[in-house]
Amino acid sequence: MTTHTNGRPPEAIYIHIPFCTNKCFYCDFNSYVLKDQPVMDYLRALDREMEMTVQATPPGVIKTIFVGGGTPTVLKPDEMAYFLASIRRHFPQWDEQIEFTMEANPGTTAPDKLAVMKAGGVNRVSFGVQAFQNELLSGIGRIHDVDDVYRSLENARAAGLDNLSIDLMFGLPNQSVDMLKQSIAKALELKLPHYSIYSLKVEENTLFHTMFNKNQLPLPSEEDELQMYLLLMSSMEAAGYNQYEISNFSKPGMESRHNITYWRNQDYYGLGAGAHGYVKRQRHVNVKGVNPYIEASKSGLPRLNAFEVTEPEAMEDFMMVGLRLREGVSDEAFREQFGKSLLDIFAKPLHKMVNAGLLEHDGGTYRLSKQGILFGNDVFGEFVGALTEV
Known part of the structure; x- marks a missing residue:
């Protein structure tokens, strides 16, 4: 990992x-x-x-x-x-x-x-x-x-x-x-x-x-x-x-x-009141109010909360945000982040969405079809909790 x-x-x-x-x-x-x-x-x-x-x-x-x-x-x-x-x-x-x-x-x-x-x-x-x-x-x-x-x-x-x-x-x-x-x-x-x-x-x-x-x-x-x-x-x-x-x-x-x-589910710093960041598999949200943020930053990082993203959650995030892009998600990028193949993890929802005509694929890349763009949220929903069912 x-x-x-x-x-x-x-x-x-x-x-x-x-x-x-x-x-x-x-x-x-x-x-x-x-x-x-x-x-x-x-x-x-x-x-x-x-x-x-x-x-x-x-x-x-x-x-x-x-x-x-x-x-x-x-x-x-x-x-x-x-x-x-x-x-x-x-x-x-x-x-x-x-x-x-x-x-x-x-x-x-x-x-x-x-x-x-x-x-x-x-x-x-x-x-x-x-x-x-x-x-x-x-x-x-x-x-x-x-x-x-x-x-x-x-x-x-x-x-x-x-x-x-x-x-x-x-x-x-x-x-x-x-x-x-x-x-x-x-x-x-x-x-x-x-x-x-x-x-x-x-x-x-x-x-x-x-x-x-x-x-x-x-x-x-x-x-x-x-x-x-x-x-x-x-x-x-x-x-x-x-x-x-x-x-x-x-x-x-x-x-x-x-x-x-x-x-692409890559790392970024999130700075300022209410900002979200994602660094080293950890997401954080900052304190939201202006004055509370100013006070909090006097004594340390002004976090409202921070939590580790588990590997299954990171995999789901990868699919949900990656499929928003027209280029789609690739097996290669998935392997680079997780050391596993897309089909090892998501065969069921991938096959289901391809059969429904909402995803198309060539080689190891999956992307929304023209129809899939109109029903994007339905497609993304297929990957939420997909790993807890395994």
Whole structure:
């Protein structure tokens, strides 16, 4: 049994900035409205966590960094500069081809901030656009409008940041198939290298959940939602984008390398309030609240909990996240992590899903079929607990 992927130290970092200008109606992420928050204290606590983390598990050459949130770009330029210098200090060795992504909201990226980001090593920006209709945006609690989207992308390009991605959503309240069609057309006109497209999930502890329970959330029908997804896939393919993962589309070679780290079940550091990490077969979750996180990091790693991932669980995770990728899972990669063959472990669910036409395989590689993409969750479900039945 290997201690972690290929016995190499982690080469990927996720960092969480939990502040937002406001809370969106669908959001259940660990995020807090910025007003009156101790931002610098938080960034200092993050600096301490980085220091303790690299002492406990020294890093390799860093290949990907992803800063998510919240909205990391609500940091002021001087706060942003401090934060980026922290990263560089504790993780000094970067791959020449590093992918350093920061999430941003349209309207929070003035030229002076983008200049600080670029100087600090950020080379990829992912904008949460969600839709190209102002009435849909206000209906989900976004505070930007469509003009902000164009201005933000223009500012990013002017700062020399060309590796840009936008998020779109479908299945939104009052969204029609036609509205999504317009959004896709407007998104594709931007000729970006990458698009992420997610369906709305009504999560607990959100305003939408409350409205849903009161029958006040006018969601599209299941039939319309399926039409939306099919439209998405065909439009993206026609425009020359690969669907390299269930929700992600890119020009060849422009896939998000950071997310591929997760989908290949490889190690990554998780830093910041509420962040998850996976290092040496151990998963951890950090303390979630801003002030509790700041306090906890004064006396040690700010863990909410940490637990060993057993080999059977790691194998199930490998299948569930790996099958999200269009390239699928390979026997070779499975052997590399576990020293066993895929068929030794998962013959039953693999044969069942191939016979159902939801998985296809060539040689030792299994991937979702076109039909399988539409029923991904059913396929992944076959591997949950598959090993406890043996």
